[in-house]
Amino acid sequence: GEDVEQSLFLSVREGDSSVINCTYTDSSSTYLYWYKQEPGAGLQLLTYIFSNMDMKQDQRLTVLLNKKDKHLSLRIADTQTGDSAIYFCAESILGQNFVFGPGTRLSVLP
């Protein structure tokens, strides 16, 4: 079945860039997503990318998609303490078969 993998932890210093990586197995994915979960809260959609795109930029966020390697990354520029959270990568096929990764816990050190 489909599988989405992420590293579980990442620590960066405030002001540095963070890069969170994700790999997936289903080549027929139509959309790939990044969600953010702050402590005690639900998952909040950060951004998404259609599978025929290579890159998407939205303010401090840059998403890169390497479809050949089935690799997705999220870069957060100028990381702030408010970016500390768990980041989930997810894939879907036409909105169904939604599969989430285990989440990467980002810690931003002052």
Place this chain on the structure above:
Amino acid sequence: DAGVIQSPRHEVTEMGQEVTLRCKPISGHNSLFWYRQTMMRGLELLIYFNNNVPIDDSGMPEDRFSAKMPNASFSTLKIQPSEPRDSAVYFCASSFIGGGAEETQYFGPGTRLLVL
């Protein structure tokens, strides 16, 4: 829109009791998902509905769990009888399947369930 609404936000109950979790999806969405999140198992899809019909309930742990969606604006997840291992955060999410980026899932704030 108020987003996905879940109630209660917190529930503490004793083993053996019935627990009912409620969800109101975003108006206009045609799909609803129930997830469970624990430290050990991460985020697990329990069941999802499309146009009020259960499509995939393979994630429902066992017969003690049941879910209903009587109409497009309301769903329940029931656990009867509850057990301590059911303690988790239960999320409801909704989406519109059938067009572009609207397929994105939007999550509610979750219900934190503790079974003693």
